Amino acid sequence: xxxxxxxxxxxxxxxxxxxxxxxxxxxxxxxxxxxxxxxxxxxxxxxxxxxxxxxxxxxxxxxxxxxxxxxxxxxxxxxxxxxxxxxxxxxxxxxxxxxxxxxxxxxxxxxxxxxxxxxxxxxxxxxxxxxxxxxxxxxxxxxxxxxxxxxxxxxxxxxxxxxxxxxxxxxxxxxxxxxxxxxxxxxxxxxxxxxxxxxxxxxxxxxxxxxxxx
Numbered sequence: 001x002x003x004x005x006x007x008x009x010x011x012x013x014x015x016x017x018x019x020x021x022x023x024x025x026x027x028x029x030x031x032x033x034x035x036x037x038x039x040x041x042x043x044x045x046x047x048x049x050x051x052x053x054x055x056x057x058x059x060x061x062x063x064x065x066x067x068x069x070x071x072x073x074x075x076x077x078x079x080x081x082x083x084x085x086x087x088x089x090x091x092x093x094x095x096x097x098x099x100x101x102x103x104x105x106x107x108x109x110x111x112x113x114x115x116x117x118x119x120x121x122x123x124x125x126x127x128x129x130x131x132x133x134x135x136x137x138x139x140x141x142x143x144x145x146x147x148x149x150x151x152x153x154x155x156x157x158x159x160x161x162x163x164x165x166x167x168x169x170x171x172x173x174x175x176x177x178x179x180x181x182x183x184x185x186x187x188x189x190x191x192x193x194x195x196x197x198x199x200x201x202x203x204x205x206x207x208x209x210x211x212x213x214x
Contacts, residue, residue: 003040006030010040011049020053020060076116079108080123087124093134096142096176096183096200135182135201144206145185149173151208154190158205159198170209171198 010030014021023041027034041061045051050064074082086105089095112120141157148155156170171187174195178184183200 006032007040007043010037011044014044014049014051014061014063020062022060026061074108074111074116076112076119076123079112079116080120080127082108083120084124084127088129091133092129092131093136093183094178096137096178097146098142099139100146132181134178134180135199137183137200137203138205141200141203141206144208145173145176145200145203148206148208149176154209155187156207156209157198157203160202160204166204 010026013026013029023034023037026037030037032040041051051061052064053059053061083105086101086108090098090101095101109117109120144155147153154170154172156168158166158168160166169187170190172190173185173187175186176183177186177197184197185200185203186195186197188195
């Protein structure tokens with residue numbers, strides 16, 4: 001990677017995260033020495049990029065929080081890979097939040113010039129994925145799950161277990177676990193404090209509840 005290209009990539013990397021990152025991490029990320037990273041950071045400062053350094057745990061180099069980021073510019077190659085992987089995730093039902101992902105992919109396409117969009121379509125026709133989709137789930141359930149997870153709200157689910165016994169539980173989502181065949185939602189039962197996973201395809205109904213946190 002040439003220095004000019006690295007400086008641009010370094011700026012893009014920093015603007016993509018507002019938490020501090022150490023020079024050692026940056027050096028490993030870009031395959032150069034820490035000394036080279038320090039020189040690159042000095043060059044970015046000289047070009048008026050508002051970089052700051054924070055000491056202590058979780059510190060490092062970061063863009064000033066008041067800095068207004070310019071629009072993100074994708075190359076056709078970058079956009080092709082992002083869109084292809086996004087389409088694969090939707091088609092294989094790897095990610096339950098399909099609607100939000102579709103919206104994000106539309107924005108990636110819209111960010112491209114006309115010629116880049118044409119190149120994107122060509123590259124997408126040349127990429128194909130073969131696999132078995134994960135088990136299907138209900139759209140309203142996925143939408144409630146997405147809202148509860150991102151907004152950190154409790155969720156009331158109607159669950160049908162392997163013996164076809166239906167139960168209603170109020171839970172908090174701890175994590176979403178996806179594999180090749182199914183999606184599991186790792187939850188904490190609000191009533192009992194029990195932690196257990198629920199298969200997304202077995203959730204018959206889901207409703208976001210008002211948070212009980214103070």
